[in-house]
Structures are given as C-alpha cells and as structure tokens.
Amino acid sequence: MSNEHGNYLTNPKGIWSWLTTVDHKRIGLMYLLFVAISFALGGIFAMLLRLELFFPGQQFFTAKEYNQLFTLHGAVMVFLFIIPSIPATLGNFFLPIMIGAKDVAFPKLNLASLYIYVFGAIFCLASIFLGAVDTGWTFYTPYSTTTDTSVVTMTMGAFILGFSSILTGVNFIVTIHKMRTKGMGWFRMPLFVWSLYATAVIQVLATPVLGITLFLLILETTVGVGIFDPVLGGDPVLFQHFFWFYSHPAVYIMILPAMGIMSELVTTFCKRNIFGYRFVAYSSIAIAIIAFLVWGHHLFVSGQSDYAAMIFSLLTFLVGIPSGIKVFNWMATMYQGSIELKTPFLYFLSFIFLFSIGGFTGIMLASLSLDVYFHDTYFVVAHFHYVMMGGTVIAFLGGLHYWWPKMFGKMYSEFWARIACLFIFVGFNMVFFTQFLLGAKGMPRRYYNYLDQFQPLHAFSTVGTWVLGAGFFIMLFYMLHSLFRGQRAPQNPWGGLTLEWQTSTPPSVHNFDETPIVTGGPYDYGKEDAHV
Amino acid sequence: MSSSTEFVKHEVAHHFVDAEQEFDSAKLGMWTFLVQELLFFSALFVAYAIFRFLYPEMFFEAHKHLSWVMGGINTLFLITSSFTMVMAVRCAQTNQNRLTIINLILTLIFACMFLVIKYFEYSEKFHHGLLPPALFTGEGVAPQLPIFFGLYFAMTGLHGLHVLIGIGLILWLIFRSVRREFHADYYTPLEMVGLYWHFVDLVWIFLFPLFYLIG
Numbered sequence: 001m002s003n004e005h006g007n008y009l010t011n012p013k014g015i016w017s018w019l020t021t022v023d024h025k026r027i028g029l030m031y032l033l034f035v036a037i038s039f040a041l042g043g044i045f046a047m048l049l050r051l052e053l054f055f056p057g058q059q060f061f062t063a064k065e066y067n068q069l070f071t072l073h074g075a076v077m078v079f080l081f082i083i084p085s086i087p088a089t090l091g092n093f094f095l096p097i098m099i100g101a102k103d104v105a106f107p108k109l110n111l112a113s114l115y116i117y118v119f120g121a122i123f124c125l126a127s128i129f130l131g132a133v134d135t136g137w138t139f140y141t142p143y144s145t146t147t148d149t150s151v152v153t154m155t156m157g158a159f160i161l162g163f164s165s166i167l168t169g170v171n172f173i174v175t176i177h178k179m180r181t182k183g184m185g186w187f188r189m190p191l192f193v194w195s196l197y198a199t200a201v202i203q204v205l206a207t208p209v210l211g212i213t214l215f216l217l218i219l220e221t222t223v224g225v226g227i228f229d230p231v232l233g234g235d236p237v238l239f240q241h242f243f244w245f246y247s248h249p250a251v252y253i254m255i256l257p258a259m260g261i262m263s264e265l266v267t268t269f270c271k272r273n274i275f276g277y278r279f280v281a282y283s284s285i286a287i288a289i290i291a292f293l294v295w296g297h298h299l300f301v302s303g304q305s306d307y308a309a310m311i312f313s314l315l316t317f318l319v320g321i322p323s324g325i326k327v328f329n330w331m332a333t334m335y336q337g338s339i340e341l342k343t344p345f346l347y348f349l350s351f352i353f354l355f356s357i358g359g360f361t362g363i364m365l366a367s368l369s370l371d372v373y374f375h376d377t378y379f380v381v382a383h384f385h386y387v388m389m390g391g392t393v394i395a396f397l398g399g400l401h402y403w404w405p406k407m408f409g410k411m412y413s414e415f416w417a418r419i420a421c422l423f424i425f426v427g428f429n430m431v432f433f434t435q436f437l438l439g440a441k442g443m444p445r446r447y448y449n450y451l452d453q454f455q456p457l458h459a460f461s462t463v464g465t466w467v468l469g470a471g472f473f474i475m476l477f478y479m480l481h482s483l484f485r486g487q488r489a490p491q492n493p494w495g496g497l498t499l500e501w502q503t504s505t506p507p508s509v510h511n512f513d514e515t516p517i518v519t520g521g522p523y524d525y526g527k528e529d530a531h532v
Numbered sequence: 533m534s535s536s537t538e539f540v541k542h543e544v545a546h547h548f549v550d551a552e553q554e555f556d557s558a559k560l561g562m563w564t565f566l567v568q569e570l571l572f573f574s575a576l577f578v579a580y581a582i583f584r585f586l587y588p589e590m591f592f593e594a595h596k597h598l599s600w601v602m603g604g605i606n607t608l609f610l611i612t613s614s615f616t617m618v619m620a621v622r623c624a625q626t627n628q629n630r631l632t633i634i635n636l637i638l639t640l641i642f643a644c645m646f647l648v649i650k651y652f653e654y655s656e657k658f659h660h661g662l663l664p665p666a667l668f669t670g671e672g673v674a675p676q677l678p679i680f681f682g683l684y685f686a687m688t689g690l691h692g693l694h695v696l697i698g699i700g701l702i703l704w705l706i707f708r709s710v711r712r713e714f715h716a717d718y719y720t721p722l723e724m725v726g727l728y729w730h731f732v733d734l735v736w737i738f739l740f741p742l743f744y745l746i747g
Contacts, residue, residue, distance in 0.1 A: 102547035105557040170564045178557040179547075204564055208572035216575070216686065224665030225682035227579050232665055233587065233676035242575050510546075 007409070008509050022107035025507065027114050028093030029407065034117065035089055038080035039393075045073035047469060050431070050462040056450050066448035067134035068149070074137030079158045080121055082392055083165055083250065086257035087172070087203075088113070090399045091196045093407060095172060097500040097507060098190045100181025100516045105174040109167055117164040123157030136446060138247070139214075141228040141239040145221045152221055155214040162211045165253075169203030172196055183518035190498045190522040191280050195260025198284035202249045202256075202291055210246030213239065237302050244295035252291040254388060256284055258395030259326055262351055265398055266330045267523040268496045269345035270337025274523050276329045283322035290319050300371045309368055316366035323359055327352065342494065343417040347398030350425045354390025358383060361436070376446075379439025382432045390428060397424070397475075404479075405493050409506040410486030416478040423471030430464025498522050539627070540711060542718035555720055562724045566731050573735055576687050580742060583679055590674035594681070595746040597662055597670075599653065603744035606649050607736065613642035614733045617726045620705075624719040629712055632722075636706045639729070643699050650692055657681070684743055691739060694732045701725045 008025045018026055049069050052061050061069065092110065096103055104110050127133060130150040135143055144151050176197050180189070217239070219225045226232040228239045267274050274280060296304060296312030304312075330352065339345070361383040364370050374380060405411055435443075438457050443450060450458065492501040503512050520527065548554040584591045620635035661669030664685050665678035705725055708714065714722055 105547075106561060107545075107547065109561075166568050170561055170568065173564050174557050174561045177560055178553060204568050205571055208568045209575050212572050212575040215690075216579075219664070219682075219686055223663070223667055223685075224678070225686055226665040226676070226679035227583060227682060229665065232678055233583075234679060235582075238579065238582065242578075245575075 006509060007504070007506050009409070009506055011509055020111075022103070022111050023509065024092050024096050024104050024107065024110055025407075025511075027110050028089050028091075030114060031084060031088040031092060031117070034121065035081055035085050038076055038121070039085075042073055042077040042081055043469070043472065045069050045076065047465050049073060050465045052448055053450070053458045054462045055459075056452055056455055058448065061448065063448050064134055067136075067446070068132040070446060071133045071136050072128060075124065075133065075154060075158070077388075078137055078250075079161050080124060082254045082388060083161070084117060084168070085254075085392065085396050086261065086399065087196060087199055087253075088117070088164075088168055090261070090396070090403060091172065091192075091199075091257060092168075094403060094500050095175060095193060095196055096179065097503065097511050098193050098498055099176065099179060099184050100499055100512065100518065101175065101179035102510045102512075102515075104171045105179055106171050110171055113164045113167045113171070116160060116167070120157045120160030120162075120164060123153055123160060125157075127153035127157060138243060139217060139239075140243075141217070141220070141236040142230065144217060145228065152218050155217055159211055159214045159218070162207045162214075165203050166207045166211075169200040169207070172200035173204065176200075181516055181518060187278065187281070188518055188521055189281075191263035191274065191277070191284075192257070192260035194281040195256045195263070195284045198288040199253050199256045201285075201288050202253050206246045206249035206253070206292070209242065210250070213242040213246065216242075237299065237304070240299055240302055241295065244298045245292075248295040248298065249288075249291040251384075251387070252287055254392045256287060258351070258392040259284065261395045261399040261402070262326070262330055262348055264496075264498065265344050265348040265402060266333045267525070268402070268494050269340045269342060269348065270334050271340075271495065271525045272333055272337040272523075273521065273525055274329065275332035275335075276325075277521070277523075279325050280329050283325045286322040287319065290315065290322070294319065297366055297371070300368060301375050313366055313368050317363060320359065320363055327356060327359075340494075343414060343421055344398045344402035344494075346418060346421045347394050347401065350421065351391060351394045351398065354386050354394060354425075354428070357433075358386030358388075358390050361386065374439060376444055377439035378435040378443045378445055381445050382435035382439060385432045385435070390432070394424075394428075397421075402494070403500070404482070405489030406500055406505055406507070408483060408486075409489050410482045411489050411493065412482035412486060413478045416474055420471045420474040420478070423467055423474060427464050427466070427468030427471055430467055431461050432464075434458075434461040434464065497524060538712065539629070539715040539717075540713045542713070551717070558720050558724055559727075562727050566727060569731060573687075573690070576683070576690070577738070577742075580683055580687070583676075583683065587674065587676050587679070590676045591680060592747050593672065593674050594677055595744060597657075597660070598684075598744050599656075600744045602649050602653055603740050606646050607740050609642045609646045609649075610733045610736050613639045613646075614730050616642065617729045621719060621722045621726050624709075624714040624722050625716055627715050629709060629715070632714060633706060633709045636702055636709060640699060640702045640706065643695055643702065646695060647692065647699075650688070657685075687739055688743070691732070691735050694735070698725075698729050698732055701728065 008023055018030065021027065048060070049066070052059050052066055052069075092104070127150040130153055131148065133139075133147075133149045133151055133154045135147055135149070135151060139151060139155060176189070176193060216225055216227065220228050227234045228236050230236060263274055263280055294312060294316045296308055297316045300309050300312075361379070365374055365380060365383055401412070401417060434457050438454055438461070441454065443454050489505050491503075491505045494501075499516055499518075500507070502516065542551070544551050544554050548557070616635045616638040620632050620639065623629075623631035623635060657663060661667070662681050663670070664682040668678040668681065670677070670681075702725065705722060708721065
C-alpha cells in the first residue's frame with residue numbers, strides 16, 4: 001500500500017503506468033504537454049505569417065499558402081490549444097484537490113477525454129498534409145463546401161476534439177456537485193472552481209452545437225444536406241448562426257478559467273481576502289448565461305435583420321458588467337494588501353492591463369456603427385488577441401508559474417521568469433497594439449498583401465513577434481532547467497490558503513493523507529484558524 | 533426467489549466515500565450528458581423549423597414519400613422497448629435476475645426490429661433516388677425537395693446511430709446480468725443505459741410526427 005501515499009509523479013513508475021493512469025494529476029500533466037506542443041506549433045504558424053507581412057507583396061508564401069497558414073494558426077490555437085488549455089491542464093490537476101476530493105467523479109472518462117483529444121488532434125494534424133485548409137478557422141459556407149482543401153479531415157478533427165471538451169465538462173460539473181469534502185460548501189469553494197463550473201456548463205451546452213454544425217458541414221461537402229446551399233434554397237448564413245452559437249460561448253470557455261486564476265493570484269499575492277466573493281462567483285455564472293445570447297454580433301454585416309443586430313449589440317454590452325465587476329473587485333482586493341511582486345503576480349498585473357484593453361475594444365466592436373467600419377479589419381484581430389492571448393494565455397502562464405512548484409515539486413528561477421514575463425508583455429503589445437492602429441487605418445484581415453503605407457506598422461508588429469518568441473524561449477529554458485536542476489519546492493512557497501497548499505509537494509497519489517475537513521472560507525487571510 | 537447473497541458484490545470505487553455518492557454522481561453525469569445530447573440534436577430541429585417555415589408546400593409534398601405505417605410501427609416498437617427497459621431496471625431492484633435478462637433481451641429485439649424496418653424504408657428511398665442533394669435523382673414538384681431528404685437522412689440517420697449504440701450497450705448489460713452483477717444494491721449501469729434509451733426513444737417521438745405526419 002505504500003503507493004497510495006507516495007508522490008504521484010513516481011508512484012507507480014514507468015511509461016505504461018502513465019498511459020493507463022486514471023489519476024487526474026497525471027492526466028493534467030499529459031494534457032499540459034500536448035497543449036504546450038500545440039501552442040508552439042500555432043506560434044510557429046503565427047511567426048511565419050508575420051514574416052510574410054514584413055514587406056508588401058509576395059515574400060515567402062503564395063496567397064493560397066498564406067490562407068492555409070492563418071487557417072492552421074487559428075484552428076490549432078483554438079481547438080488544440082486554448083479550449084483545453086486551462087480547464088484540462090490546471091483545472092484537471094487542481095479542481096479535485098481544491099475541493100478536497102481524491103479524484104474527479106469519473107477518472108476513466110477523464111482518461112478517455114485525453115485519448116479522444118489525441119485522436120482528434122491526429123485528424124487536425126493529418127489535414128495539414130492532405131492539402132491544408134484555407135477557409136479560415138470558421139469554415140464559412142459556401143467557400144468551405146467548394147474549396148479543394150481538406151475541410152472534412154480538419155472539421156472531423158474539431159468534431160472529435162469537441163467530445164473531449166464535452167466529457168471534461170460533464171466530469172467537472174459532477175465533480176463539483178458531488179465530490180466536495182466535508183464543510184466545503186458552495187461559497188467556500190475557491191473562485192477558480194467557480195469559474196471552472198461556469199466553463200463546464202458552457203462546454204456541455206455549447207460544444208454539441210458545434211459538433212452537429214461540423215457534422216452537417218461534413219455531410220454537406222460529401223453527400224449534401226442542402227441547408228447551407230443557396231442553389232437548392234438553403235441559407236449559408238445559417239451556418240454562421242450555428243457556428244457562432246457555439247463559438248461565441250467558446251470565447252468564454254477560454255476566458256472564464258483565466259479569470260478564476262486571477263482570483264487565486266490576487267488573494268495569495270496580496271494576502272487579502274477577495275473583495276466581494278459572491279459577486280466574483282456569480283459574475284462567472286452571469287457571463288456563462290449571457291455568453292449564449294450574443295452570437296449575432298459576429299453577423300452584423302452578414303445580412304441579419306437590423307432589429308436582431310440592435311438586440312445582439314445591446315446584449316453584448318451586458319457582458320461588460322460581470323467582466324467589470326471582476327476587474328474592479330480584483331483591484332479592490334489589492335487595496336491595502338501586502339503585495340508581493342512575484343512572477344505570477346506580474347502576470348496578474350499584465351492580465352489586468354491587457355484584458356482591460358481587450359474588453360474595452362470589445363465594447364467598441366459591439367457598437368453597430370463602429371463595427372460596420374472595423375469589421376474584418378486588424379482592429380478585430382487585435383481585439384480578440386488582447387482577450388485571448390492577453391487574457392487567457394497570460395493567465396495560463398500566471399497559473400502555471402503559481403502552481404508549478406506544487407505540480408513538480410521544483411522551483412524555477414525567479415529572475416529569468418521575470419525577464420521572460422517582461423519580454424512577453426512588451427512583445428505582445430508591440431505585435432498587437434500596432435494592429436489596432438493598422439485596423440483603424442483600414443487594413444483588412446486575412447490578406448497576404450497590403451498598401452505600401454502600412455509597411456512600417458506591419459514591420460514593427462513582426463519585430464514584436466520576435467520579442468514575444470524570445471520570451472517564450474527563455475521560459476522554455478528555465479522551466480526545463482527547473483524540472484531537472486530546480487531547487488526543491490517547499491509545501492507552500494507563496495503562503496496560499498486554499499487546500500492544494502495544505503497537502504504535500506508534489507501531492508501524494510490520493511491527494512491528501514487524511515481527508516480534509518473545511519471550516520472556513522478559501523481566503524481567510526489574517527484569521528487565526530484560517531481554512532482547515 | 534434468489535437471495536442477494538448469490539449476486540456478485542459491487543465494490544465502490546476508491547475515490548467515492550460510499551455507494552450513494554457513487555450512484556448520485558453517475559446519475560447526475562448521465563443527465564448532464566443527456567443535456568449535451570439534446571443540444572446536439574437541437575441544431576437539426578432548428579434547421580427543420582426554418583426550412584419547414586420557408587417551404588411549407590415542399591414539406592407537405594415530400595412527406596407523401598414516407599410511409600406513416602412503417603413509421604408508426606417503429607414508434608410502437610420503441611415505446612414498447614422503453615417499457616421493457618424500465619421493467620429490466622425494476623426487476624434488478626427486486627433481485628429478479630432472470631426477469632431482468634428477459635426484459636433486456638426483449639428490449640434488444642425491439643431495437644433490432646426498429647432498425648430492420650428502417651432498413652426497408654431507406655432501401656425504398658435509395659430505389660427512388662430520394663436522397664440527400666448530392667445523390668438525389670428522384671422526381672418531385674418542388675425544387676427544394678432534396679433539402680427535405682437531406683434533413684430526413686441527417687436526422688433519422690443520427691437517431692439510427694444512437695439506436696445502434698444503444699444495442700451495443702444493451703448487449704453489454706445482458707452480458708453483465710448473466711454474470712449476476714445487478715441486484716438491489718447495485719444497478720447503476722442498468723439505470724444509466726435506461727435513461728439513455730428513453731432519450732433515444734423520445735427523439736424518435738419528435739421525429740415521427742415531424743417527418744411522417746405533415747398536413
């Protein structure tokens with residue numbers, strides 16, 4: 001029985017024990033590996049794109065190759081990286097520990113999700129060699145049903161990946177409802193768990209709609225269904241409605257867990273209880289609900305009715321309220337806190353800055369009059385990169401640095417981590433703030449060529465990708481160094497109060513040697529008998 | 533009457549506190565999964581609604597190509613199979629293993645009969661070329677007729693796939709019942725597959741009037 005109380009990384013040993021594990025921590029780590037590879041792949045596509053755009057005219061790629069590159073960048077980043085990024089890695093690892101459970105409710109299903117993910121990823125990657133898709137990651141009809149590229153293979157991959165995401169969602173919902181330990185009431189759960197709950201709800205409700213939409217698209221390109229084909233009396237805009245009914249909520253699948261991480265970081269590194277716990281918790285749920293009512297803002301210029309557009313515009317503005325509540329509450333938490341500027345907290349600050357810009361430009365794009373002008377320009381590209389990368393990726397990195405010592409039992413170099421964070425922050429703004437300017441000047445997205453007057457800004461943006469890339473390289477270096485040569489991490493390096501910091505580092509196979517009993521809130525800083 | 537001691541004892545998985553938590557988790561998980569299934573079919577029903585609203589005459593014309601008798605018989609088969617499924621769960625709860633197995637086999641037979649009739653329906657459509665747009669060679673008044681058959685095959689095909697998966701699950705249940713694994717203290721898989729089977733039944737209850745009984 002010694003296995004049960006040993007460190008999960010080495011008990012039991014051997015590659016086979018990893019491939020057949022049902023331990024949520026190991027599954028989380030394997031996801032982390034795949035997600036990191038996907039991110040690197042998507043990142044390489046992005047850097048190639050930017051390289052092409054350094055000068056106007058054709059440099060390295062033809063127009064079609066450029067179209068394939070931006071499609072692959074989008075599809076890999078969305079389906080293979082960002083959707084599973086936080087929930088399947090950090091979520092899988094810490095959700096059960098944070099609520100004092102031994103595992104997720106369905107451990108085997110969890111492993112199945114991982115294999116479904118790998119299976120779907122194989123399809124996506126195979127499509128690159130079978131005539132890479134050039135439709136953009138949105139697969140809009142009628143182009144996607146007429147192009148000769150491998151739309152079927154890629155959408156099949158995304159369809160399969162969808163089920164991985166759905167099953168993770170089902171698992172998390174049941175885990176949060178049924179697996180909480182004694183004393184872990186709903187309002188004693190860490191806010192990361194609340195955000196994962198809201199995420200899981202969207203995963204379960206929205207992803208199947210993408211599944212069926214891609215299924216219909218596959219049918220349409222093979223035997224035909226007719227509903228997207230105007231020749232037969234079908235409607236291509238219907239595809240856009242179906243697609244965004246999933247893909248807009250999917251944006252919140254990406255950002256909600258990131259917001260959850262922010263709540264953990266701000267409390268731990270300010271040593272203060274979160275300001276307005278219930279507001280932060282409920283705002284996650286509010287975002288999950290509003291998420292389903294705003295898809296039409298992607299169709300402002302697709303020919304939907306003006307009334308529909310007005311209502312979608314109004315509903316989209318509403319998203320600003322719960323998001324604002326969160327940002328203001330985090331700021332209020334910092335007030336009079338004893339702030340420690342460790343690397344995770346630097347990412348927290350980056351997030352606040354970048355996500356605010358992403359959010360405010362989102363409000364601009366939700367306004368009908370502005371969107372008609374900005375639609376399909378670099379302004380939109382910059383906006384969603386500020387939310388997706390400035391928000392989700394930055395938070396993911398923050399979470400990764402925060403929990404790294406717990407996951408691997410090793411510390412990383414604080415000095416190099418700060419340097420990398422600086423590179424990423426500066427590089428990111430070089431790449432994408434420039435694109436706000438380009439978009440406002442009228443540079444349309446998805447073109448490999450442009451007018452000479454845009455060249456300096458395009459070149460500046462491309463140089464930014466090199467700074468950004470350098471940041472990630474430094475990170476890769478010190479993270480690997482930490483794994484092999486890092487100092488042993490103490491049980492609780494940051495003084496966190498949530499349950500994962502109360503167990504050994506790295507955690508034992510069953511997470512806790514004794515099932516914890518919870519007696520207080522998750523962030524009771526300053527109280528004598530805080531938490532357990 | 534066999535006593536419960538003759539049954540295979542169920543071990544609660546290590547990460548659950550007790551059997552009750554395990555059962556509740558499975559049940560909530562299954563319901564959540566069914567919500568997902570509902571959303572999966574929903575886009576098809578939305579598409580159906582849109583195109584029926586756009587081309588009501590075409591839908592009326594098209595439904596004459598479907599046999600309501602065959603559809604009706606299939607509806608009866610599925611409803612009956614849902615009943616035998618419930619009985620299988622009930623019999624497990626009262627430790628009547630033999631009856632559990634008999635009810636499961638009946639459910640299996642009805643499910644297979646459903647697919648047999650579906651097979652005859654499909655081959656008739658193939659014969660007349662009443663198929664999704666790319667394969668459509670049939671004759672009809674309305675130019676949008678292929679859309680009807682596109683939707684018909686997408687929706688009944690996907691439903692048929694669910695029936696097929698159901699058959700696989702029922703076979704698995706029969707196998708485990710023969711090994712005497714289900715009894716009053718443990719019948720979770722029976723109950724879960726039951727929920728799934730009722731859902732599949734319910735989808736058909738909507739498909740039948742929408743395609744066969746127009747006008």
